[in-house]
Amino acid sequence: MKYFEFTFTTLPCTDTVNDILAAFLGEAGFESFVECEGGLTAYIQQALYDESTVKSAIADFPLPDTKITYTYTEAEDKDWNEEWEKNFFQPIVIGDRCVIHSTFHQDVPQAEYDIVINPQMAFGTGHHETTSLIISELLESDLKGKSLLDMGCGTSILAILARMRGAQPCTAIDIDEWCVRNSIENIELNQVDDIAVSQGDASSLNGLGPFDVIIANINRNILLNDMKQYVARMQPGSELLMSGFYVDDIPVIRAEAEKNGLKFVSQKEKNRWAAVKFIYPIG
Secondary structure, three states: OOEEEEEEEEEOOOHHHHHHHHHHHHHOOOOEEEEEOOEEEEEEEHHHOOHHHHHHHHHOOOOOOOEEEEEEEEOOOOOHHHHHHHHOOOOEEEOOOEEEEOOOOOOOOOOOEEEEOOOOOOOOOOOOHHHHHHHHHHHHOOOOOOOEEEEOOOOOHHHHHHHHOOOOOEEEEEOOHHHHHHHHHHHHHOOOOOEEEEEOOHHHHOOOOOOOEEEEEOOHHHHHHHHHHHHOOOOOOOEEEEEEEEHHHHHHHHHHHHHOOOEEEEEEEEOOEEEEEEEOOOO
């Protein structure tokens, strides 16, 4: 079967941007997706490729301030879904405590927390720095009995891990319908309960909360725009964990958080990507 190999460059290159792009491309007939430096590699049968459909998917992309370009070439004739499963999505262990893998993996490393996800898309698997940074933060946090919001949930592995660590109740929200469907499937795969999944953006938070912990792994511009709505869903002692931006962006993220009354707690860095933690002051 003949395929085209597309290389999509996304700016900013975040889990959320690439998740949504993969979902749009899936609707356009693309089958396999692999995270690459600066974006996404995707494969489509030559017989199914329609240039206008791809251009429409990019033109209709729902996140503002996102630039997407692409090139493509004829791919070597092979089973790309099988290649992706064998060569890209390998089990990943984070902090020696959490292993993320798929149902087709064998000889999975043992860990305290074992998360299974559907392998249709390559994002929110823990491979991206922003996801692993937040996972590391969750592994260090006391979550037992705390209400939690996973904003821009993608595959919902962050909400799933938080629930495994005792957070309750959990809410997972994403702007993309595919992410919502995939989240529900992953929650069922992991046999966890008390995670409510819904489609929406920050405006859908009205009437929800307050939350003890809010996670937002999105991108800088959305975080800056929506942070005030996250803060409105917090209470004294609540924590806000954010990622999806570079180390160079920390000052502007911190300034916006402090403008909204939050207190800086800590930051983590990995390959120029950053995660920050803030708290809603008590008293």
